[in-house]
Amino acid sequence: xxxxxxxxxxxxxxxxxxxxxxxxxxxxxxxxxxxxxxxxxxxxxxxxxxxxxxxxxxxxxxxxxxxxxxxxxxxxxxxxxxxxxxxxxxxxxxxxxxxxxxxxxxxxxxxxxxxxxxxxxxxxxxxxxxxxxxxxxxxxxxxxxxxxxxxxxxxxxxxxxxxxxxxxxxxxxxxxxxxxxxxxxxxxxxxxxxxxxxxxxxxxxxxxxxxxxxxxxxxxxxxxxxxxxxxxxxxxxxxxxxxxxxxxxxxxxxxxxxxxxxxxxxxxxxxxxxxxxxxxxxxxxxxxxxxxxxxxxxxxxxxxxxxxxxxxxxxxxxxxxxxxxxxxxxxxxxxxxxxxxxxxxxxxxxxxxxxxxxxxxxxxxxxxxxxxxxxxxxxxxxxxxxxxxxxxxxxxxxxxxxxxxxxxxxxxxxxxxxxxxxxxxxxxxxxxxxxxxxxxxxxxxxxxxxxxxxxxxxxxxxxxxxxxxxxxxxxxxxxxxxxxxxxxxxxxxxxxxxxxxx
Ligand code: SF4
Numbered sequence: 285x286x287x288x289x290x291x292x293x294x295x296x297x298x299x300x301x302x303x304x305x306x307x308x309x310x311x312x313x314x315x316x317x318x319x320x321x322x323x324x325x326x327x328x329x330x331x332x333x334x335x336x337x338x339x340x341x342x343x344x345x346x347x348x349x350x351x352x353x354x355x356x357x358x359x360x361x362x363x364x365x366x367x368x369x370x371x372x373x374x375x376x377x378x379x380x381x382x383x384x385x386x387x388x389x390x391x392x393x394x395x396x397x398x399x400x401x402x403x404x405x406x407x408x409x410x411x412x413x414x415x416x417x418x419x420x421x422x423x424x425x426x427x428x429x430x431x432x433x434x435x436x437x438x439x440x441x442x443x444x445x446x447x448x449x450x451x452x453x454x455x456x457x458x459x460x461x462x463x464x465x466x467x468x469x470x471x472x473x474x475x476x477x478x479x480x481x482x483x484x485x486x487x488x489x490x491x492x493x494x495x496x497x498x499x500x501x502x503x504x505x506x507x508x509x510x511x512x513x514x515x516x517x518x519x520x521x522x523x524x525x526x527x528x529x530x531x532x533x534x535x536x537x538x539x540x541x542x543x544x545x546x547x548x549x550x551x552x553x554x555x556x557x558x559x560x561x562x563x564x565x566x567x568x569x570x571x572x573x574x575x576x577x578x579x580x581x582x583x584x585x586x587x588x589x590x591x592x593x594x595x596x597x598x599x600x601x602x603x604x605x606x607x608x609x610x611x612x613x614x615x616x617x618x619x620x621x622x623x624x625x626x627x628x629x630x631x632x633x634x635x636x637x638x639x640x641x642x643x644x645x646x647x648x649x650x651x652x653x654x655x656x657x658x659x660x661x662x663x664x665x666x667x668x669x670x671x672x673x674x675x676x677x678x679x680x681x682x683x684x685x686x687x688x689x690x691x692x693x694x695x696x697x698x699x700x701x702x703x704x705x706x707x708x709x710x711x712x713x714x715x716x717x718x719x720x721x722x723x724x725x726x727x728x729x730x731x732x733x734x735x736x737x738x739x740x741x742x743x744x745x746x747x748x749x750x751x752x753x754x755x756x757x758x759x760x761x762x763x764x765x766x767x768x769x770x771x772x773x774x775x776x777x778x779x780x781x782x783x784x785x786x
Contacts, residue, residue, distance in 0.1 A: 288482060289313045290386040291475065294321055296421050297414055299478050301494045301501070304487040306478065308503050311486075320502055330749070331596045332375060332405055332439075334453040336391065342376040344388065351386060354378035358392075362400075362431075377402075381428035383475060389422050391439065401435030402426060403459070407595050409605070411438045411460060419462050420469035437462045441595050441604045449600030456596065456604065521562050525706030526555050554696060561700045567716065571785030573698035578782055580654035580689060582619040586774035587612065587649070587657045588767060589666055590739045598747070599636040601673075609641050609666045610743055613767030614648050615775055625771065629763055631746060631756065639677075642670040646680050653687065656774055658710050660690035691777055699780065710773070717776035721769050727762045731755050739766055 288310065299306035309319045333339065340361045345354040358377045373393035380386045391403040404411075404419050415438055423436045439457040447453070481487065495501045521542045523531035539545055542562045550556045561568040590611040595604050602608060610630045617623050628644040630637025645667075649655060657663040664685060671681040696708050701716030714723050725737050731745070745751070746759035 290380065290384045291478060292321075292385070293387050293418050293421060294319075295478065296417055296474065299474070299481065300414065300417055301497070302490060303481050304489055304507070305501050305503060307481055307484075307487055310482045330451075331453040331456050332391070334451050335457055336373045336375060336393075339373045339375045339391075342374060342378055342388075344376060345378060351378060351380070354388075355380055362392075379425050379429050381425040383428060383472075385421065385425050385428075385475065387422050387425050389426070392426070395434035397434070399432035399434035400426060401437075402433060403437055403439045405439045405457070407441065409441050409443055411440060416462055416465055417469060420466045420471050423466055424471040435461070435463065436466060443604050445597075446603055447597040447600055453596070520702045520705050522705070525558055525562070526550075527706070530555065554700075557700045558704075558706065562702050565702060567699070567701035569780060569784040570698040573694060573781045574784040574786075576694065576698075576781070577778060577784075580656070581652065582617065583650070583653040584617045584778070585649050585653060585655045586615045586617075586771045586778065587655050587663060588614075588770040588774070589663050590743070590763070590767065591666065592740045592743055594744070599638070601636070607666070607669075608638065609670075610637060611739070611763055611767055612641065612645055612648075613764075613771050614645075615771040616648070616653075617775075623775070625768065627764055627767060629760060629767075631760055638670060638673060642674055642677050642681060645670075646677065646684075649684060649687075651680075651683070655684060655688045656691055656778060657688060658690070658695075658713070658774060658777075659692045660688050664688055691774065691781075694781065695777065698784070699777075710770075713777060714770075714773040717780055718769075718773050721772060723769060723773075725762055725766045727758060731758055737762075739763060742766075 295306060295310065298309050312319050333341065340357075342354050342357050342361075343350075345351040354376075355378045358374060358379060361374050361377075373391050374389075375391060377389040377392035378387070379389065389402050390405040393401055393403075395401040402419070402422050404415055404422070406415060419436050419438065423433050426433050438460040440460055442456060442458040445453075445456045447456075489507050491507070495504050495507070501507070523534050523539060523542060525531075525542065526534070534545065542559050545559055547556050547559050547563075550559060557568045557570070589609050590613075591607045591609045593605040593607050597604055597606065599608070612628050614626045615623055616626070626648045628641060628648075630641060632640075655663075667681050667684055671678040674681075692708060692710075695713060699716075701713075703715045703719070704712040711723055714721060725739050725742055727737050727742055727745075737745075742759050742762050746756050746763070
């Protein structure tokens with residue numbers, strides 16, 4: 285190859301993060317092998333088009349000939365003699381500068397008083413350094429193409445926006461002017477350094493947090509010096525399970541693990557319980573909890589909610605990132621020990637599920653019995669919000685509040701298992717009471733979801749406009765299985781508490 289491929293926004297992003305990452309990607313490109321490109325989320329694209337109704341859109345080019353067409357399309361739009369209506373812009377404008385950089389600009393529009401303004405769109409409420417680098421590069425390329433860039437910035441999600449419905453997203457984005465900070469970005473110098481790096485030898489690995497930031501480096505698995513990020517949590521007998529301050533205290537007086545402590549040296553009954561459990565290698569459950577658990581009236585309902593906060597709201601009356609419930613899972617036990625399971629998943633595309641969520645929940649929970657949740661403040665708050673939204677359901681929803689029992693509070697004061705490693709999170713407790721359950725959400729990666737899906741990402745995939753029926757079915761099954769596993773954990777925890785002291 286006589287000429288190396290043109291530089292792109294992704295090249296700059298990699299080079300600023302790690303020279304080796306940039307070098308590996310560029311040499312892969314030179315060999316004609318594919319390198320992952322950053323793609324903007326599809327829902328943002330829909331909202332952007334709605335925010336710029338008079339925009340010209342340039343389709344994302346994939347091949348060199350498509351790039352030529354895309355650039356011609358961009359230049360034709362910019363050359364037009366027609367009057368440009370207010371709100372006009374080019375979405376995905378493609379430009380190539382004579383110093384061999386090729387970029388696709390999210391929004392390129394006319395500035396008041398002449399010249400152009402350009403914006404990078406972020407699926408976030410704040411931008412970061414990498415966004416400023418990108419806007420600096422785009423400004424450099426547009427200027428090298430002979431355009432007067434009068435405005436440059438970010439379009440960020442405005443959390444005050446309330447979606448009125450009907451696809452109207454005017455006001456979803458807020459502009460952040462980056463011109464005052466762009467001068468400190470020496471783009472021409474960076475491009476020289478990138479060329480120099482590309483021609484040189486393979487740079488040494490410089491492992492660090494940058495290897496795992498964002499979506500992570502695509503070469504992390506093969507980069508031998510690069511260690512995986514530390515797993516969350518601590519070793520079961522680490523002093524850190526007692527909390528940072530307590531661990532520091534015990535280290536200063538010579539202890540190196542929980543085994544070096546005497547239980548009576550600790551003041552807090554909770555920490556005493558943790559130390560006892562670790563030293564005896566078995567869980568500790570206070571017998572007094574049995575009477576508390578047996579006192580919870582039947583029918584007992586083990587309840588879990590799943591919620592989502594979407595950057596681009598799809599239900600009218602909601603805001604970006606507002607916490608919205610989409611699934612509840614409930615296992616109920618009658619006084620004679622019979623268990624039944626019920627479930628609700630909002631899967632009607634486009635319609636607001638909150639009312640159906642509230643109505644089905646009220647039917648499932650009835651008017652009697654304890655409602656057992658873990659970190660119950662979360663469920664309480666969602667029920668309170670539902671009551672605020674639906675006046676007619678408010679009395680019944682409000683009547684649920686005094687029935688709610690927080691198993692987290694009870695577990696914290698009565699239970700510790702060594703595998704919890706100092707954490708009372710739902711996952712830690714699940715490891716203790718239901719070790720055979722895999723609490724990760726499982727979905728076939730071939731369906732287009734990322735490697736480690738969450739309930740939220742699977743729900744977003746299911747709700748994607750035009751999503752294929754088999755994918756929707758698979759998502760539904762994955763979410764239901766996830767909800768069911770969570771109620772199993774609550775049932776096991778209840779069982780552990782009732783049997784305490786037996
Ligand atoms: S894994 Fe880390 S050190 Fe290796 S290329 Fe990627 S970012 Fe650089």
